[in-house]
Amino acid sequence: MTRVSPWWAPDVYADRKPFLKARGAITAAARRFFAAEGFTEVETAALQVSGGNETHLSAFSTELIGGDDARSRLYLHTSPEFACKKLLAAGEERIFTLARVFRNRERSALHHPEFTMLEWYRAGEPTLRIYEDCAGLTAAAARAAGASDFSWRGRTCDPFAEPEIVAVCEAFARYASVDLEALLGDREGLARAAARDGIRVAEDDAWSDLFSKILSEKVEGRLGSERPTILTDYPASEAALARAREDDPRFADRFELYICGVEVANGFAELTDPQEQRRRFEAQMTEKARIYGERYPIDEDFLSALAQMPPASGVALGFDRLVMLATGAERIEQVLWTPVAERGTA
DSSP states (O other): OOOOOOTTSHHHHHHHHHHHHHHHHHHHHHHHHHHHTTOEEOOOOSEESOOOOOTTOBOEEEEEEOTTOOEEEEEEOSOSHHHHHHHHHHTOOEEEEEEEEEOBTOOSSSOOSEEEEEEEEEETOOHHHHHHHHHHHHHHHHHHHTOSSEEETTEEEOTTSOOEEEEHHHHHHHHHOOOTGGGTTOHHHHHHHHHHTTOOOOTTOOHHHHHHHHIIIIIGGGTTSBSOEEEEOOBGGGOTTBOBOSSOTTBBSEEEEEETTEEEEEEEEBOOOHHHHHHHHHHHHHHHHHHHSOOOOOOHHHHHHHTTOOSEEEEEEEHHHHHHHHHTOSSGGGGOSSOOOSOOOO
16 A cells, blocks of 8 residues: 655645645734734643533543642643633633644544634624624635635635625525424424435434534535625524523524535634533533543533623634635645644554
């Protein structure tokens, strides 16, 4: 079997260098964007007491050895979210971070086990301001890269166009012929709708699994064509850390940014009720144990901070994906300075 040339091989590196140069320009543009908006750049520790409490996120674990040789488990963070919210509780109001984050079980053209997440928060401001940030940052990235459009696998998008705002239920009706609102919590009804759309349904698929399958197979690829799409109003069950909409608690004040069919960012109005957050975390970990046979501890310090955190909106953006779209890269490794090895040692 022929071994793939390493990323540092001069010919391979020469092919990647234009993407990396553009990455540097986009990074600088992002920092200028947030400075102009009055944000403070923060740095968050990668080692955390919890690997995160969302069902399908898999963390890397490690062992902390104290001076007395006492040993305890820590995790490389899957997101800087918990740390950023603690900073909001401490009194920060507008913060952003370009954080290295780590997710296990994830590797594909758009996924990497170590990647960069651009995350930012506005205390006391609605998600509408975050929508505006996403649009402004997308345009800033395009200007920095000298791109007139973004592209991915034959799809193109105007990064300077005003984003289309579409509710999840509207998108399901438009692209999957599914009346999602009528099927909220109805596992059997959603299974029948998915099967009619040619989606394979497994016996152990929960409602959330079916929602994700329809979204990924029928809806996502249609979003962000010609102009960016902001997909809003997710079912409350699909927003573990988001506040419910005041006018209709069946849905959450959560959104995702799509460009060229690629999910680029995930944001929401932050839940600040520690009791409700604990309930959701426990439910997510029960589901994780069912599917993956493991669960992560709950960060009690985070729940304590949540009780003091002001109302806020925030978003996590896959920075490497933004660079890919702005440069026309086909694989995430092309825009990473030093990609993670395919395999470790036995």
